[in-house]
Amino acid sequence: MNLPCEIVMDLVTLYQDGLANPVTKNSVAAHLRTCPDCRQYYKQYRRFSQKPSNMGQIPSENAAEQEFCRLAEKMRHRRMLIGIGFFSYVCASWCLLVMLWMRMRKRG
Numbered sequence: 001m002n003l004p005c006e007i008v009m010d011l012v013t014l015y016q017d018g019l020a021n022p023v024t025k026n027s028v029a030a031h032l033r034t035c036p037d038c039r040q041y042y043k044q045y046r047r048f049s050q051k052p053s054n055m056g057q058i059p060s061e062n063a064a065e066q067e068f069c070r071l072a073e074k075m076r077h078r079r080m081l082i083g084i085g086f087f088s089y090v091c092a093s094w095c096l097l098v099m100l101w102m103r104m105r106k107r108g
Contacts (some may be wrong), residue, residue, distance in 0.1 A: 008028055
């Protein structure tokens with residue numbers, strides 16, 4: 001069976017993923033052996049479709065727990081900094097009010 005290049009290019013994804021039936025797989029393989037354009041297309045598809053080795057791995061519970069603890073610590077740290085900033089703002093405002101009150105008291 002001689003397949004047109006357009007059909008082979010559409011079937012490359014199934015062929016690469018191993019989802020094509022045996023007849024289609026053999027037809028695509030035969031076409032790739034004889035057609036340099038489709039063979040180049042298939043090589044490019046294979047190169048770009050490979051995922052990194054760590055992609056798709058499910059993190060262990062320990063890793064997930066460590067990540068959760070790291071994020072929780074980061075949030076606690078951020079809340080503490082916000083609290084310190086707010087406390088500093090209140091103290092500075094209070095000091096400014098006391099200074100203004102003392103000046104007005106001196107004048108009046």
